[in-house]
Amino acid sequence: MSKLFSAFLICLSLATDALADGGVDTGDTAWVLVSTALVLLMTAPGLALFYSGMVRRKNVLGTLMQSFAVLCVVSIQWVLIGYSLAFGPDRLGLIGGFEFFGLNGVGQEPNPDYAATIPHQAFMLFQMMFAVITPALIAGAFAERMKFSAFLIFTLLWTTLVYDPVAHWVWGVGGWLRDFGAIDFAGGAVVHISSGAAALAAALVLGRRKGYMTEIMPPHNLPLTVIGAGLLWFGWFGFNAGSALGANGLAATAFLTTNTATAGAGLSWMAVEWLHRGKPTLLGLASGIVAGLVAITPAAGFVGPASSLLIGLAAGAICYVSVAIVKPLFGYDDSLDAFGIHGVGGIWGAVATGFFASTAINAAGAPGLFSGSGALLGKQLLAIGACFLYSFTITMVILKGLDMVMGLRVGKDEEMQGLDITQHSESGYSL
Amino acid sequence: MKKVEAIIKPFKLDEVKKALGELNIEGMTVTEVKGFGRQKGHSEVYRGAEYMVDFLPKVKIEVVTSDEMTPKVVAAITGAAKTGKIGDGKIFIIPVDDGVRIRTSERGIDAL
Structure with a gap:
């Protein structure tokens, strides 16, 4: 009798396995869905607070609103065409086709091309949050002076013309950089180099804020910025460890490298600033933390903890120099250092991946220079150049075009009054 | 007055406030203000950019x-505020020419 019963149980469990649609793993799915929500948190309110604390009080709402508006715009763009352009069947290595238009065929079954153990929709959603945060990052370069209407159109065009193709090149099956052998674990090139290059282009096209370098423009609320940095750090575990696309050892490694690099970068920015300016600053510590998160992103699942510490320590120092020394030298107004931290930190992270990547950590990666092969470093450099140049050029074209059609900047008086009142008829603080 | x-x-x-309370002063107005005298301002540094805060x-x-x-x-304030x-x-x-208590229309010293 008991034998019969256990046989029945086995049959039952086999039947449930078969029912558990085509290889979906519950643990993997749970982790990726949670990671998706964590990456959402990075944009809103993480990045929104991080940026809005650094602007003047008259622009706090306008800056918060940019991040939240991007979240809404790109969420819909991604469902309609974005996902298809990035991850649809390959066209010439350059872009995805329209097969997934409106999420056609993107259902609960896994898509083994990308993630064999989670529903295709879960993969699509996880990627959506990356597409969301990338244009939101650029906003740091043109903070306090862009028209909200122009900002909305720019976000839609940039996501479609820059983010979607670049994501396809690097991550899409058949994408030319993926086939070429460049590696990017969680979006160093796709997210940070592309947004950083766009940020530099935007700072150049929009020009400086009125009074830049002559008037005092201190951050109006650093506690907001620090809360934002904390939320970014927290959410970044979804960004990087979630990019393992499973609840597994690789996710744990990426979690560990992320935390270690970030800690190193926070301390190194603080230390370099202490030596250079005489005081350790909270904004410096928070900025270093973000620089470390950016730099470890492409490497997170390809390097070990010791390498991640070196990547982080260097990231804090490199980004400090780019923000505190290089920027004033050239005089461009990358207002919240979107290029200085995401562009420069992303480039360093992609280069560092070429140095430190090890197939002992992740067999799906490639050996870096310190594992005895220089080939990866060369491929990384080419990928950096391609993503940077493409994003920089197309961003220039989009912005120049929009400037002619509708104008990018608010008027001088409006800039003096602030975006909150002139763009939104609201004030952040009533006293 | x-x-x-x-x-x-x-x-x-x-x-x-405590020193004035001991003199039985029954009201005061307090405002947060900004300004400079001989102390001048100080400098603040954000991401390497230094600002003079005057x-x-x-x-x-x-x-x-x-x-x-x-x-x-005057003596109470001087005593309490001095470092x-x-x-x-x-x-x-x-x-001060005059004062009015709005509730009762009392004038002058009576209004204080």
């Missing part, structure tokens, strides 16, 4: 009192 207007270091406000935060206390009480009020370091602030004494 005089108005005593004192600009003091913000952290001295509680001590000054206007320092101070607290302005306004007390209207009788002519006889004025020297005591002996540059930036302790200033006191100005201004004649």
Whole structure:
């Protein structure tokens, strides 16, 4: 009798396995869905607070609103065409086709091309949050002076013309950089180099804020910025460890490298600033933390903890120099250092991946220079150049075009009054 | 009737309030203000960019009192707000023509 019963149980469990649609793993799915929500948190309110604390009080709402508006715009763009352009069947290595238009065929079954153990929709959603945060990052370069209407159109065009193709090149099956052998674990090139290059282009096209370098423009609320940095750090575990696309050892490694690099970068920015300016600053510590998160992103699942510490320590120092020394030298107004931290930190992270990547950590990666092969470093450099140049050029074209059609900047008086009142008829603080 | 207007270091406000309370001063107006005198400002550094902050935060206390009480009020404020370091602030004494208690329409000293 008991034998019969256990046989029945086995049959039952086999039947449930078969029912558990085509290889979906519950643990993997749970982790990726949670990671998706964590990456959402990075944009809103993480990045929104991080940026809005650094602007003047008259622009706090306008800056918060940019991040939240991007979240809404790109969420819909991604469902309609974005996902298809990035991850649809390959066209010439350059872009995805329209097969997934409106999420056609993107259902609960896994898509083994990308993630064999989670529903295709879960993969699509996880990627959506990356597409969301990338244009939101650029906003740091043109903070306090862009028209909200122009900002909305720019976000839609940039996501479609820059983010979607670049994501396809690097991550899409058949994408030319993926086939070429460049590696990017969680979006160093796709997210940070592309947004950083766009940020530099935007700072150049929009020009400086009125009074830049002559008037005092201190951050109006650093506690907001620090809360934002904390939320970014927290959410970044979804960004990087979630990019393992499973609840597994690789996710744990990426979690560990992320935390270690970030800690190193926070301390190194603080230390370099202490030596250079005489005081350790909270904004410096928070900025270093973000620089470390950016730099470890492409490497997170390809390097070990010791390498991640070196990547982080260097990231804090490199980004400090780019923000505190290089920027004033050239005089461009990358207002919240979107290029200085995401562009420069992303480039360093992609280069560092070429140095430190090890197939002992992740067999799906490639050996870096310190594992005895220089080939990866060369491929990384080419990928950096391609993503940077493409994003920089197309961003220039989009912005120049929009400037002619509708104008990018608010008027001088409006800039003096602030975006909150002139763009939104609201004030952040009533006293 | 005089108005005593004192600009003091913000952290001295509680001590000054207590000293004035001991004189039975029954009302005052306190405002957060910014400005500079001989202390000048200080510098702040954000991501390596240094700013001179000229206007320092101070607290302005306004007390209207009788002519006889004025020297005591000034002495109380001076005693409580003094640290002996540059930036302790200033006191100005201004004649006041009249005053009105809105609730009762009392005038002059009675309105205080």
